[in-house]
Amino acid sequence: MADVQANSGSLEGAIAALATTPRLLVALDFDGTLAPLVDRPEEARALPAAREAMLALTRAPDTRVALISGRAMQSLMHVAEPPEAVWLSGSHGVEVRLDAAPGVSLSEAEQGDLSRLREILEAAAAPFDDIWIEVKPAGFALHSRSATPQDAEEAERQAHERVSTELPAITERRGSNVLEFSVRSTTKGDAVRMLREAAGATAVLFAGDDVTDEDGFAVLGDADVGIKCGPGATAAKFRVEDPAAVARVLSRLAELRAH
Numbered sequence: 001m002a003d004v005q006a007n008s009g010s011l012e013g014a015i016a017a018l019a020t021t022p023r024l025l026v027a028l029d030f031d032g033t034l035a036p037l038v039d040r041p042e043e044a045r046a047l048p049a050a051r052e053a054m055l056a057l058t059r060a061p062d063t064r065v066a067l068i069s070g071r072a073m074q075s076l077m078h079v080a081e082p083p084e085a086v087w088l089s090g091s092h093g094v095e096v097r098l099d100a101a102p103g104v105s106l107s108e109a110e111q112g113d114l115s116r117l118r119e120i121l122e123a124a125a126a127p128f129d130d131i132w133i134e135v136k137p138a139g140f141a142l143h144s145r146s147a148t149p150q151d152a153e154e155a156e157r158q159a160h161e162r163v164s165t166e167l168p169a170i171t172e173r174r175g176s177n178v179l180e181f182s183v184r185s186t187t188k189g190d191a192v193r194m195l196r197e198a199a200g201a202t203a204v205l206f207a208g209d210d211v212t213d214e215d216g217f218a219v220l221g222d223a224d225v226g227i228k229c230g231p232g233a234t235a236a237k238f239r240v241e242d243p244a245a246v247a248r249v250l251s252r253l254a255e256l257r258a259h
C-alpha cells in the first residue's frame, strides 16, 4: 500500500492497528470514494476491486460495513447494490437503513418547505442547459457537472439567494459540481456517530472524498482512521489518491481482519 500520508503516521500501520480492534465499523462514502465520479449519477458504480473488498469486509468477524452517502437511499441502493448486511445512510445522514426498511417521515412544516424549495430550484435551473435537479426525500441536489462554469455559477447564485431569503432554515451544502438543499440539517458526522453506537464499534474507519465528508472526519477519535480520497483540505489523518487506492486499503484491511 504505497499511499500518501495526510496528517500523521503511516496508513499501513494504522490499518494494521485498526484490524486488531474488538468491534470494527467500516463506514464508506460512495461517489468519488468507491465509485469514480461520472456525468450521470445513475451510471456511477463501485470499482470491482472496491466492491470485492467491501464484500470481503462484510464476511470478516466482528466487522460491520456501512455506506454513508449524500445520495437518497433509493439511489444509493440502485448504484451500490449492497447486500443486506451492509448498513446504509442516505441523504447526508437523514435516511438510515439498519436491519429494518428505511423511511423518513417529514413534518407538515418540512413538507411545506420542501414544496417551496422545489419551486425555487426548478425556477433557478430552468433557464440553463445541463443544470438539473435530483429529488431526495428531504431535499434536492442542483447538479451542474455538464454545464458551463458561467451557467453553473448563475444558477447556483439564484438558488442560493432565493432559498436563503425565503427559506432561511434550509441547510445548504456544496459538493462536487453540486449544490444541495435539505429541510434537515443532519450530517454525515451524525451518521457516523449513530452507526458507531448501533454497531457497538470500538474503532471506525471512515473514507470519503468530498467537502461533506469532512463532517464525518470531524467526529473520529484517536482509535479511528479517517481517509480522504483525492485532493482538497481535510481533517482526515490519511489521504489516498483515488478510488483504486481506497480499494487497496479496504482489501488489506479485509485480509488482516479475516484472521
Ligand SMILES: O=P(O)(O)OC[C@H]1O[C@H](O[C@H]2O[C@H](CO)[C@@H](O)[C@H](O)[C@H]2O)[C@H](O)[C@@H](O)[C@@H]1O
Pocket (backbone or CB within 6 Å): 029, 030, 031, 032, 033, 036, 037, 038, 039, 040, 041, 042, 044, 068, 069, 070, 071, 072, 134, 141, 143, 144, 145, 175, 176, 177, 178, 180, 210
Ligand atoms: O456522499 P456521496 O456518496 O459521495 O454522494 C454525494 C453526491 O453524489 C452524487 O453526485 C456526485 O456524483 C455524481 C456521479 O459521479 C456526479 O455526477 C456529481 O457531479 C457529483 O456531485 C449524487 O448525485 C448526489 O445526490 C450526492 O449527494
